[in-house]
Amino acid sequence: MFRDASLMAGKDLRVELRSHVTTQQVAPFAILMLILFGVALDPDRGILTRASAGLFWVSVLFCSLLAIQRAFTIEAADGGRDALRLSGLDPAGIFLGKAAAIFVQLGALELVLAAGVVVMYGTEITGLPLLVATCLAATAGLAAAGTLYGVLAAGLRVRETLLPILLLPVLAPVLIGATRAFEAALGGAAADGWPWCGLLAAFALLYTAFGTLAFGPLLEES
Amino acid sequence: MTAPHTAPPGPAGTSSRATRGLGVLSLAGLALLLGYALVWSPPDVAQKDAVRLMYVHVPTAILAFTACAITTVASAMWLRRRSEGWWVLGGAAAEVGLVFTGICLITGSIWGRPTWGTYWDWDPRITSTTLLFILLVGYLALRSIDNEAGGAAPRGMRGAIVGLLLLPNVMIVHFSVDWWRSLHQTATITRLDPTIEGTMLFTLMLGIVVFGLVFAWLLIHRFRVGWLEERAGATGLDQALVERRAEAGLAAAGGRS
Amino acid sequence: MVAMTYAGYVGAGWGIALVSLAIYALRTVRRGRALASQVPPEERRWS
Numbered sequence: 001m002f003r004d005a006s007l008m009a010g011k012d013l014r015v016e017l018r019s020h021v022t023t024q025q026v027a028p029f030a031i032l033m034l035i036l037f038g039v040a041l042d043p044d045r046g047i048l049t050r051a052s053a054g055l056f057w058v059s060v061l062f063c064s065l066l067a068i069q070r071a072f073t074i075e076a077a078d079g080g081r082d083a084l085r086l087s088g089l090d091p092a093g094i095f096l097g098k099a100a101a102i103f104v105q106l107g108a109l110e111l112v113l114a115a116g117v118v119v120m121y122g123t124e125i126t127g128l129p130l131l132v133a134t135c136l137a138a139t140a141g142l143a144a145a146g147t148l149y150g151v152l153a154a155g156l157r158v159r160e161t162l163l164p165i166l167l168l169p170v171l172a173p174v175l176i177g178a179t180r181a182f183e184a185a186l187g188g189a190a191a192d193g194w195p196w197c198g199l200l201a202a203f204a205l206l207y208t209a210f211g212t213l214a215f216g217p218l219l220e221e222s
Numbered sequence: 223m224t225a226p227h228t229a230p231p232g233p234a235g236t237s238s239r240a241t242r243g244l245g246v247l248s249l250a251g252l253a254l255l256l257g258y259a260l261v262w263s264p265p266d267v268a269q270k271d272a273v274r275l276m277y278v279h280v281p282t283a284i285l286a287f288t289a290c291a292i293t294t295v296a297s298a299m300w301l302r303r304r305s306e307g308w309w310v311l312g313g314a315a316a317e318v319g320l321v322f323t324g325i326c327l328i329t330g331s332i333w334g335r336p337t338w339g340t341y342w343d344w345d346p347r348i349t350s351t352t353l354l355f356i357l358l359v360g361y362l363a364l365r366s367i368d369n370e371a372g373g374a375a376p377r378g379m380r381g382a383i384v385g386l387l388l389l390p391n392v393m394i395v396h397f398s399v400d401w402w403r404s405l406h407q408t409a410t411i412t413r414l415d416p417t418i419e420g421t422m423l424f425t426l427m428l429g430i431v432v433f434g435l436v437f438a439w440l441l442i443h444r445f446r447v448g449w450l451e452e453r454a455g456a457t458g459l460d461q462a463l464v465e466r467r468a469e470a471g472l473a474a475a476g477g478r479s
Numbered sequence: 480m481v482a483m484t485y486a487g488y489v490g491a492g493w494g495i496a497l498v499s500l501a502i503y504a505l506r507t508v509r510r511g512r513a514l515a516s517q518v519p520p521e522e523r524r525w526s
């Protein structure tokens with residue numbers, strides 16, 4: 001299963017390295033979101049700095065929608081899905097591999113967003129261990145749930161509008177937990193944030209486990 | 223030539239003796255509930271007469287969550303048994319649940335205006351109930367698309383997975399929102415005083431029972447409608463196939479002559 | 480009825496609730512009738 005997963009992840013990441021969609025389209029979208037927030041919320045009133053945790057994670061959330069849509073579009077083209085089924089790869093491995101690739105891409109996007117938030121919103125980095133742990137746990141949850149719901153919506157004609165409405169309510173707890181943890185870290189009260197990080201880790205574990213089990217039935221022949 | 227279905231014998235709709243009895247009981251119950259809720263129960267000390275909205279709001283909230291539980295269980299059973307009844311039940315419960323969730327949100331919002339002064343308050347329950355509403359909308363949207371056969375997953379599989387996750391998602395969302403908002407504990411009028419007693423408690427319990435009956439009635443009817451939809455779809459397809467083959471036969475005969 | 484505080488709100492809330500339920504009930508029953516005529520009686524064995 002893990003061998004299949006790394007094969008899958010490797011393939012997805014190689015596709016990304018060659019096509020540069022994440023770097024050329026999703027990352028600029030991320031920066032664009034930060035700028036739009038700045039435009040909408042008067043930068044001179046300090047709102048941006050105080051809200052930077054929330055704005056960061058909302059941006060991550062929207063970028064993850066794009067990343068997930070992208071991850072499944074590359075399969076849909078050229079009958080890739082059938083090729084996947086015929087390849088004999090373990091479905092659980094396919095799930096873990098896809099989720100891992102999305103995890104890496106989202107991680108990279110978060111680095112970009114973090115730089116953006118520091119530079120544009122004047123946020124000061126404190127509580128770095130909590131910030132990093134939160135990012136890891138939250139992103140794992142995003143990737144796992146996103147991959148699961150992504151495959152559910154994939155191949156449907158209305159997937160662009162259906163995926164957000166399906167996935168975002170499910171991800172609301174991740175948004176809540178990640179923002180609270182970030183606020184605790186940036187506000188100097190890191191101790192308050194670690195329980196939230198625990199929630200994020202539990203969420204990630206839950207969806208990783210479930211996705212591993214559910215991918216088989218989802219990919220099977222009708 | 224195929225004969226169209228004439229109005230066949232059997233039940234003319236989705237009613238049965240059981241539902242008629244249940245319906246009468248529900249209506250009688252509603253009348254009684256209205257009496258208690260609007261007239262015979264006293265106004266609350268803090269909320270005054272606004273508390274009368276709680277007798278709708280709380281039962282519909284409970285039933286909305288119940289509907290989610292039904293959908294999740296039905297989805298799990300469908301995944302195990304793959305029988306049509308479970309599939310139909312999942313969708314029926316979700317749709318009835320959607321109606322109840324909507325009513326819960328509206329009555330909760332209207333209740334908020336006189337008590338908190340605002341139609342929306344980031345109270346954990348109104349927030350998580352709104353997310354519940356959207357979860358149900360998404361589930362129903364996915365089901366209606368999943369109904370068209372085709373696509374890589376077996377028909378109904380997508381809906382079943384999302385349905386299975388419905389109750390867990392609702393619980394996780396509820397828990398997170400609750401925890402989050404509890405950090406901002408301000409002195410607010412709680413939606414229902416835990417020390418409620420007497421006539422008010424009775425009215426509340428009555429409300430839960432009566433709306434439970436209404437829910438059951440609606441669920442049975444909606445289940446049967448869903449069942450008929452599945453049958454009609456299958457029948458319609460068979461019909462169309464027969465007609466198509468008849469056409470092809472005629473065309474072949476015409477072409478040969 | 481004794482003068483009720485917030486009578487408008489209470490009335491509106493209950494009114495919307497009951498009307499919504501009634502409309503949904505009627506729609507469901509009507510759909511049921513329409514579908515029942517398309518389906519052979521063996522498939523709808525409830526009475």
